Amino acid sequence: MHLTKTITILLIFFSASYSGQKTRKELDSLFSKKIKVLFAEGELDEALVLCKEIISGYERLSDERGALKAYVYAANICSNLFRTKESLQYLDIAAEKNAVIKDEYLESRINAEYGRNYKNLGFNNLALKYYDKAISIAKKNNNRNSLEYFYGLQSVIYEEQKEINKLYGSLTKGHKSKPTVYNSARMAKYFLSFRKNLDSAKFYLDLGEKMRSTKSFPVFQESILNRNWGRYFIETKDYSKAVSYLEKSLTISKQLNKPQDVKDTHKMLVKAYKLINDEQKSVQNLEKYTAITDSLLMERQKIQHLPIEKVIKEKEVSSEKSFNTLYFILFAIALLFAVIYFISRKKFSAKSLEKEMQISLKEEENLQLQQKVNEKFDDIIQLAKNNSPEFFTRFQEVYPHVISNLLKIHPRLRVSELTLSAYIYLGFNTKDIANYTFRTISTVRNRKHNLRTKLNIPAEESTELWFKNIGNNLY
Template sequence: MVVSSTYGNLQEQKTNYQDWIKEENSLIKKGLFEEALLLNIDIVESAKKNNDVYTVSVTYIRIANILCTFGEHLESLRYLDLADNLIDENENLDLKVRVLANYARNYAALKINNKSIEYYNESINLCKKLLPDYDYLLSFLYINKADAFTNTPYKLDSTLVYLHKAIKIRKNPFKYAVVANYYLKKDKNIDSARAYLNKSKRLMQVRNISEYHKSIVLQAEANYNKAIGNYEEAICLYEKSIEISRSVRVLDNVQLAYKLISETYSQLEDEDRSHEYLLKYSVLTDSLNLRYNKNIGSVISNFLTEQESGYKQQEKKYSVLIVTVVFLFVGSVLVIVYYYRKKRLRIVEEKERLLKQKQLESEKLKQQLNEAFEEVVGLAKTNDPSFLIRFQEVYPHVCANLLKVNPKLVNTELTLCAMIWLNFSSKDIACFTNIQPRTVQTKKYRLRKKLNIPEDENIYTWIKSI
């Protein structure tokens, strides 16, 4: 049920929350996300006491935004549902746009890119009705939609289109850095990447940006130096980016930087340091699945339970009222029964639709895994240097478990393990890596020793079961 913002004067409500929005933005800019989250929870409690539906709606959206940054996407989506139920689109179109944008952010992070793009399209169309006052919001939507296209293999060209749309509305160093990264990733256009990096640096001299945006600019500059062979400078910039990303708790960027540093040390033929950062990348990849802060998680769980409990109590009061009305007005019973039967039927139909949708998404996921397997096999067959990195991304548990058995395994040994895990024969491995089959057998023998595989144990069975 949509609730209109009927409590108090709407303009006064909008004015009242400006101060805490400034305070929250200041905390987020410094990377203090937990503090910003707790501030928003206090604001909700205060707004509910004052029957300030508008501020409650806004705060639910901002909580959802922070949870999305944390990587807690399911919790974020639940808060967006709470906000969406309170918003009257006719009165608060800007809030509707923000809800849709955050739905899109979550689905993009969950790699459900087509659904993410659908939400961005809807939010962009509504946001255009708010121009020119909300041009900054439209620019934000364009930059994020560009990111969603980046993860869609068949629409990479659309990424650049929306990046330029975002820059045309408002220029900032972060956007220029994102464009530079696009050119480095898409077609290795060094000249274009350099031009946009220079624009980013010039703009940073006259404009303050958040710590998170600084980390993105540094990473883009590092990518550029890596691309032109300035490996030492690239590593230095990656390390600075990691330092900032850790301070603002954006661990996805730290994870990416570890992988890029490992690749850079490999270019420098420093296998020890390359292996060191590959191990860091592997460990962080595992820990990201458990990264949610327990204390904040407890606060969020309790708070969300209280919110849902409040709505259930409210629904219970409505039920009592309905029962009373039924006894007073017997004639309305048939209408009410009919209404609830129709409602229940819609719920059943909606559940069936969601079940079918989940089945389709599951089938799509299986298809993506099959495509990823074919990609990894193709990299192995062409002896591509990125084979081990891509194998780690698709099957992160394999190398992680091998390194637990023997942390001193080097990249070449991990590559051999990966090919064995993919069930390549010694002849295949020799062919793909341009060495003799006898050499492959020797490497397998040494690998058995390092992994303490019993002589009577099939090495393929052992590695496949790890």
């Protein structure tokens, strides 16, 4: 099996290695026919190899739109393979190209794939923001195929968060946009897991079977349908059938090299084999489930800093644009007042009064903003206590000046050091930080000492007071 797959990849590589010499029409044909067929059949590694070669071909022809389309597709393949870092690299290139081309369809896909990768890294709220952007663009252009995909991605997060009403809303919107084997299976799971309605679950599973017979769908959807048949037969106590369907689902997911799906199916097989009193296979599946879970967690931790760094970079760009706009406005106001001054002192006075009113309104707006920040404080504290991967992103949104001031003092501070700074600024002591971040007290003390050294905090000043002052722009 592996030998055959390797040979196939090599054949694709050598046959595609001349893509740089192909015409735009030939590259388009390869993309729309060969790559998409490979993807639908679950040959993701082969599809990625060919996609890279087609990207090279488009780049040699200086076909920016063709290359952009291929970059987005490569990002999607990588996210399916759980190669998150590689997927994000393709997306960054695609986003940069589309800033010039401004293709709304591809803009929605880029946002969706960013969201999908951030979800894989545990940043669910950040992922939902990107899904919302993608859905908004797709609704504007009435792109039903994209909407079905985007709502499906959104529903996975709502399911994890146990937001049942939002989950049902996303599932029904996706199903209405375009009925597929996948969303039929997901609807069945909803009725099995949250409504305990076997009749409705069976209706959607049967609908999925009808669409399965057409063979016009990506093969991964079949694994999802089989897994939810397994879930259905567990509920109806037909455990032998449950095991049969779950094993079929597992085989497909392994062939597609989709670790998340493999993990989820192993988890269900632990229960199914236990119900038929096959303790040995239940334990074997538990061991495999645990191993994959640990592996995915390790991979996630290696690159979990990437979304945070992207948010920081976006904030910096946004701040720079805001400052440039502010300077332009101030220059325009100064010029306007100079002209008015020479025309009429009276008019100048009137404009001065207007400016004072604007400042007063601005101060009132700032007061309202501060009240909103106070309302968000409890939310940030809870994220900190939960050691949530979204804690730092949320802190950056509410207290951007703190991170900005720290980076002015030491631009090379790591994300982990900035996160520790956020804990200190919020008033957490060493013991609390150790408890919430699962570190020893001595480890946290050492990290705080190293942070003091990097930030040149005077020996006579307490760390906590220094950070409060940095938040108040006293340094």
